[in-house]
Amino acid sequence: MQAGHRGRHGKVKSLVFRHFPCILYILFRTSSRKGCLLNEIIGQKLSEQLRERIEDRIITGVYRPGMRLDETELAAFFGVSRTPIREALIQLASTGVIEMRPRRGAVVAQVAxxxxxxxxxxxxxxxxxxxxxxxxxxxxxxxxxxxxxxxxxxxxxxxxxxxxxxxxxxxxxxxxxxxxxxxxxxxxxxxxxxxxxxxxxxxxxxxxxxxxxxxxxxxxxxxxxxxxxxxxxxxxxxxxxxxxxxxxxxxxxxxxxxxxx
Missing domain, CATH: 1.20.120.530 (GntR ligand-binding domain-like)
Known part of the structure; x- marks a missing residue:
């Protein structure tokens, strides 16, 4: 019985070691995808929050029509990197709240x-x-x-x-x-x-x-x-x-x- 048990155990051990690189690869890919997805979700939420906060400052006149919105300055003001700021500005541009102009970047749109x-x-x-x-x-x-x-x-x-x-x-x-x-x-x-x-x-x-x-x-x-x-x-x-x-x-x-x- 013990010999048979050791034999089966040895076969399982052999299979694990033989396919260990594949197992590691699958685990790595799975965790990486989950991590990327989590980062994407967090990033989306952050950019949406920033969009709302920038939008609020446009509504209240802090950022006036025709004013240029500098990514670096906004990132420093909100304490974030430029990436979510850029995503927030793209969202605002897609709705017409701001305009993306050559050599000027993001500018608050004027609505008569x-x-x-x-x-x-x-x-x-x-x-x-x-x-x-x-x-x-x-x-x-x-x-x-x-x-x-x-x-x-x-x-x-x-x-x-x-x-x-x-x-x-x-x-x-x-x-x-x-x-x-x-x-x-x-x-x-x-x-x-x-x-x-x-x-x-x-x-x-x-x-x-x-x-x-x-x-x-x-x-x-x-x-x-x-x-x-x-x-x-x-x-x-x-x-x-x-x-x-x-x-x-x-x-x-x-x-x-x-x-x-």
Missing amino acids: PDRLQEMFDVMAELEAMCASLTARTISDGERRELIAAHQACQTALKENDPDTYYRVNEAFHQTLYRLSHNGFLAEQALALQRRLRPFRRLQLRMPGRMASSFGEHSEVLEAILAGNPAGAADCLRSHVCMQGDRFANLLALIESESAVA
Whole structure:
């Protein structure tokens, strides 16, 4: 018995040593991939955080239209390397918040009030179409998904957390884009949503805007769940559209933030 056991043990030992380089290679590749993936995830989160912080400073007028954003200076200010700063600037450039110019690098974009008004008008129509299509085709599973997105907004509102509310509010709108089941429409809506991101975030700083935003979401949701495409479109169009006093208040807030900066 002992001889047989030693024989089997010897065969196993021989196999291990024979294939040891392969085993080491597999372990190395696996751990390396996990490490790279972890670094990638951490890097993505850092660049997104930096994008938001740079975006905040643009909104509040610290970085004014036409101002050059130097990667080295930003890296020193935020205490990070240039790589996540560069990634954050690329994200901002993709949404039009900044422009990448030859020999100047990243420059804060200038958006005229008339142009901003036009963008909000188009955003309102794109989202109205999304709401209408969603109301026509929504399934039971999608109903639950949309209700869950709405409840996340309610939680943030109850906690009086505007930063979280902004994120879950954005997710609620993106859910509507996806549930429209029109890929091209969803792409266009998402692209313009990203372009308007700094201004829509700024809106939530208006007194009472967070609560009114949630109330408007409730009306949109009610119309969709009732299978009312026209009602859903009207509610969402009204929710997004910046006309009259609402637009004047937004411009005033932009000016006041810039003056404080």
